[in-house]
Each structure stands twice: as C-alpha cells, then as structure tokens.
Amino acid sequence: MKIDIMTLFPEMCEAFLNTSVIGRALKSGAVDIKCHQIRDFAYDKHKRVDDTPYGGGKGMVMLAEPIYKCFEHICDERSCRPHLIYMSPKGRVFNQEIAKEINHNFENIAVLCGHYEGVDERVIEEIVDEQISIGDYVLTGGELPALVLVDAVSRLVPGVLSDSVCFEEESHYNGLLEHPQYTKPSIWHGKEVPEVLLSGHHAKIEEWKVQKSLETTEKTRPDLIK
Ligand SMILES: C[S@@+](CC[C@H](N)C(=O)[O-])C[C@H]1O[C@@H](n2cnc3c(N)ncnc32)[C@H](O)[C@@H]1O
Structure with a gap:
C-alpha cells in the first residue's frame, strides 16, 4: 500500500x-x-x-x-x-x-x-x-x-506483521475483545498463569481463549455483544 x-x-x-x-x-x-x-x-x-x-x-x-x-x-x-x-x-x-x-x-x-x-x-x-x-x-x-x-x-497490509493471524485474533477484528495474554514467569507476585495455558492441550486452550474473549467483551464492552 x-x-x-x-x-x-x-x-x-x-x-x-x-x-x-x-x-x-x-x-x-x-x-x-x-x-x-x-x-x-x-x-x-x-x-x-x-x-x-x-x-x-x-x-x-x-x-x-x-x-x-x-x-x-x-x-x-x-x-x-x-x-x-x-x-x-x-x-x-x-x-x-x-x-x-x-x-x-x-x-x-x-x-x-x-x-x-x-x-x-x-x-x-x-x-x-x-x-x-x-x-x-x-x-x-x-x-x-x-x-x-x-x-x-x-498493520493489515501483508508483510507488515509476521502473520495475518497476528491481527485476525486481536480485539475488534471479529467484533470481540481479545482474551487476556500472559508471558514468563509462570508465577509473578504470587499470581499464576491459568493452568490450561501451560497444559499443551490445543483444543482446550482454544476453548479457553474463546470463553475469555466473550467474558472480557461482556464485562467491558457489552455493546459489542449486541
Ligand atoms: C483544532 S482542530 C479544528 C477543529 C474545527 N475547528 C472544528 O471545530 O471542527 C485542527 C485539526 O485537527 C484535526 N483533528 C482534531 N481533532 C480531530 C479528531 N477527533 N479526529 C480527526 N482529526 C482531528 C483536524 O485535521 C483539524 O483540522
């Protein structure tokens, strides 16, 4: 572009x-x-x-x-x-x-x-x-x-981000807000990363992401759910 x-x-x-x-x-x-x-x-x-x-x-x-x-x-x-x-x-x-x-x-x-x-x-x-x-x-x-x-x-132009998944899974792309994100260490200030994210079980991780995305949207931007 x-x-x-x-x-x-x-x-x-x-x-x-x-x-x-x-x-x-x-x-x-x-x-x-x-x-x-x-x-x-x-x-x-x-x-x-x-x-x-x-x-x-x-x-x-x-x-x-x-x-x-x-x-x-x-x-x-x-x-x-x-x-x-x-x-x-x-x-x-x-x-x-x-x-x-x-x-x-x-x-x-x-x-x-x-x-x-x-x-x-x-x-x-x-x-x-x-x-x-x-x-x-x-x-x-x-x-x-x-x-x-x-x-x-x-950032939507091919080649600007490493992969289109980078923006397709983000807030607003499909009308919802993104699930929470975590990185290392797995325990910080006594707070643990949700266990499912450490499980390596891809289907369950995807299910968790969709669920959290819906919860976050419902909590902070209920107008988007409508
Ligand atoms: C001080 S503003 C002019 C506002 C104008 N007198 C009015 O009341 O509509 C100066 C410039 O800032 C830009 N601008 C200010 N607020 C903006 C906004 N919310 N979205 C896009 N451009 C904005 C526009 O290019 C505008 O010409």
Missing part, C-alpha cells in the same frame, strides 16, 4: 513512522509512506499557509491553494489519484471495520492533516473523498489522527 501524508509538521509524523513495526515495514518495502510539507506549495514569498477566517472568529484557517497544489504533486508523483481522506472531528468515527475497508478498497491513499481552526471548506469540496474522525474530541492537529489511521491500516 502507498500512503501520502499532507501536513505542516512532517517531522512529527516521520518520528513515529520510522519507529518499531511501521519503521521496519517501511524499510522492507511492505508499505510505502511519504510525508509532504504543505508549506512547500505556498505561493507567496512568505510561504504563508493560513489566514484569518472570513466572518471573524478566533484562530487561523489553512489556505486552500497550497493543499490543492500539494495533492496535485502527489497525484503526479504516484501517477494516479489516491483516495484522499481528511482527518476531521466532523468525519465518521474510525474503527477496525473502516481500517479493513480502506485496506481492502485502496492501493493508494492520501491523508490530509488540518491544523489551527481547520482548512478552507472549498478545498474539502474540491478534492477530499471522505472525512474521518478518531473520536468525539478535538485535538490541535490532524497529525496524531493521521498516524492512528495509517498505523491501523498498515
């Missing part, structure tokens, strides 16, 4: 993307993620990317044209028009189903990060395909939301 992030703070995104699982996936070529500085597409000598809102109000609004030009550049560079997602608290709320849907439907996506008061509505109308929120709260910028989306989508 190829992903282009449009931001005023590429260094913020790059620090995350070059680390851990996604960092390794980038190096191996399993995913191809580029960050683009929107300011590089500003058209005046001061490299201005925002201005005061029409109608008054506090804060600044990101200009339409540098965003438009940045997206044009991405389309040229990729020789295609990526599906463009604007991270916004006004969008549909992101979840594992949407991550699967993006991974399944698109080979190329671009993600626009707003900042300040957001972006000029006209550029949303002109080029944005959909708006996605990461929850009902407001952050200072779209960089963290973009990274949340990119991380959740990338």
Whole structure:
C-alpha cells in the first residue's frame, strides 16, 4: 500500500513512522509512506499557509491553494489519484471495520492533516473523498489522527506483521475483545498463569481463549455483544 501524508509538521509524523513495526515495514518495502510539507506549495514569498477566517472568529484557517497544489504533486508523483481522506472531528468515527475497508478498497491513499481552526471548506469540496474522525474530541492537529489511521491500516497490509493471524485474533477484528495474554514467569507476585495455558492441550486452550474473549467483551464492552 502507498500512503501520502499532507501536513505542516512532517517531522512529527516521520518520528513515529520510522519507529518499531511501521519503521521496519517501511524499510522492507511492505508499505510505502511519504510525508509532504504543505508549506512547500505556498505561493507567496512568505510561504504563508493560513489566514484569518472570513466572518471573524478566533484562530487561523489553512489556505486552500497550497493543499490543492500539494495533492496535485502527489497525484503526479504516484501517477494516479489516491483516495484522499481528511482527518476531521466532523468525519465518521474510525474503527477496525473502516481500517479493513480502506485496506481492502485502496492501493493508494492520501491523508490530509488540518491544523489551527481547520482548512478552507472549498478545498474539502474540491478534492477530499471522505472525512474521518478518531473520536468525539478535538485535538490541535490532524497529525496524531493521521498516524492512528495509517498505523491501523498498515498493520493489515501483508508483510507488515509476521502473520495475518497476528491481527485476525486481536480485539475488534471479529467484533470481540481479545482474551487476556500472559508471558514468563509462570508465577509473578504470587499470581499464576491459568493452568490450561501451560497444559499443551490445543483444543482446550482454544476453548479457553474463546470463553475469555466473550467474558472480557461482556464485562467491558457489552455493546459489542449486541
Ligand atoms: C483544532 S482542530 C479544528 C477543529 C474545527 N475547528 C472544528 O471545530 O471542527 C485542527 C485539526 O485537527 C484535526 N483533528 C482534531 N481533532 C480531530 C479528531 N477527533 N479526529 C480527526 N482529526 C482531528 C483536524 O485535521 C483539524 O483540522
């Protein structure tokens, strides 16, 4: 999968993307993620990317044209028009189903990060395909939301994790929460790992995992069971 992030703070995104699982996936070529500085597409000598809102109000609004030009550049560079997602608290709320849907439907996506008061509505109308929120709260910028989306989508791409079982058995993939996990030592602070997990009896272990998954979901997210 190829992903282009449009931001005023590429260094913020790059620090995350070059680390851990996604960092390794980038190096191996399993995913191809580029960050683009929107300011590089500003058209005046001061490299201005925002201005005061029409109608008054506090804060600044990101200009339409540098965003438009940045997206044009991405389309040229990729020789295609990526599906463009604007991270916004006004969008549909992101979840594992949407991550699967993006991974399944698109080979190329671009993600626009707003900042300040957001972006000029006209550029949303002109080029944005959909708006996605990461929850009902407001952050200072779209960089963290973009990274949340990119991380959740990338780990579904073949080759990013060692095996698809890694994500297929995790919380939310099939609508339930995962069973508890344990590692060594088998006794810690007097607490023992459930005996069945040490038994080597695969069928019983699977049965225990399903049972615990149901119990955990019922306890903390009964809405998922419904
Ligand atoms: C301070 S917010 C702007 C909020 C906007 N004025 C409003 O009231 O809807 C700045 C940027 O952060 C990003 N952002 C903030 N909260 C977000 C959320 N919950 N999900 C996705 N993006 C978010 C968006 O890109 C947004 O343009």
